[in-house]
Amino acid sequence: MGRVLVLNASYEPLNITSWRRAVILLIKGKAEQVEHNGRFIYPDMPLPTVIRLRHYIRIPYKEIALTRRNIFHRDGHSCQYCRYTGDELTLDHVIPRSRGGGDSWENIVTACVRCNIRKGNRTPREAEMPLERPPRRPHSSLYFEVTKHVNSGHHREWGKYIIGL
Numbered sequence: 004m005g006r007v008l009v010l011n012a013s014y015e016p017l018n019i020t021s022w023r024r025a026v027i028l029l030i031k032g033k034a035e036q037v038e039h040n041g042r043f044i045y046p047d048m049p050l051p052t053v054i055r056l057r058h059y060i061r062i063p064y065k066e067i068a069l070t071r072r073n074i075f076h077r078d079g080h081s082c083q084y085c086r087y088t089g090d091e092l093t094l095d096h097v098i099p100r101s102r103g104g105g106d107s108w109e110n111i112v113t114a115c116v117r118c119n120i121r122k123g124n125r126t127p128r129e130a131e132m133p134l135e136r137p138p139r140r141p142h143s144s145l146y147f148e149v150t151k152h153v154n155s156g157h158h159r160e161w162g163k164y165i166i167g168l
Contacts, residue, residue, distance in 0.1 A: 006152065007051050008161045010037065012059040016145045016164055019152070025051050033057060038160045052160055067141050069108060076147050077138075078113035079154075084122070084132045087115040095119045097138060098126060108140035 007025035009017045026044060028034035034056050039049035067073060074094060081088045083095075095114035098104030101124055112134060114122070122130045141147065142165070149165050152158040 005040070005050065005052065006158070008053045008149065008158070008164060009034070010053065010055040010164060011062075012056050014055060014164065016149060016161075017056070017060065017062065018145060019148055022050060025054050028054060028056075052158060053164065067146075069106060069111070073141075073147065074108075074111055075113050076150075077108075077141055081113065081135075082115040082118050083112040083135050083138070084114055084118040084127075086135060087118070089115070091116045093119050095122060097134070099124050102126075109138050112138045 005022050006019050007022050009020050009025070009028075011017050022044075025034070026048070029036060029048075029051065034054040036049070036051045036053075037055050038051070038053035040052050042050040044050050071094060075092065079088075080092065082092065092113055093116055094111050095118070096104045096106075097110050097112060100106075104110050118132065122132055127134055146165060149158075149161050153162045153165070
C-alpha cells in the first residue's frame with residue numbers, strides 16, 4: 004500500500020517506514036497522523052503518508068558518504084553546466100585539484116564529458132560556464148531516499164518536510 008515518512012516531534016524527518024508500522028504507532032498513541040492520501044484502512048482510519056512522533060527522539064548525526072553515486076543523485080543525474088541527462092556523465096571539480104580544490108560536497112559536481120573537457124583546468128567563471136546550482140552537502144542521510152519518492156510523484160507531500168527540496 005505504501006511507505007510512510009516518520010517525523011520527529013520537532014517535525015524533522017527520521018525515517019521511512021511501512022504503512023503497517025505507522026498504523027501500529029498511531030494505534031499505540033506513540034505518533035499522530037500529519038498527512039494522508041485519501042485512502043482508508045478502516046472506515047474511520049485514513050492510510051497515513053506522514054506521521055509525527057509524540058516524543059522527541061535524539062538521533063546522532065550521520066555523515067553522508069561522498070561517493071560518485073551520491074553526487075549523481077544529488078545533482079539529479081544531469082550536467083550542472085548544460086543540464087544534459089544522458090549516459091556520458093562524469094564528475095568535475097569546480098575548483099580543479101591542480102589549483103588546490105579538494106574532494107568535497109561543495110567542490111564536485113556532475114558534468115557531461117563535453118562540458119568537462121570544455122571547462123578543462125579552469126574555474127567555471129574563467130571558462131564562462133556558470134553552474135545551474137551551487138554544489139552543497141545534503142542536509143540529511145534521509146534526503147536521498149525522500150527525494151527519490153518525491154521526484155517519482157508518489158509522495159509529493161513529503162517535500163515540505165525536507166530542507167532544500
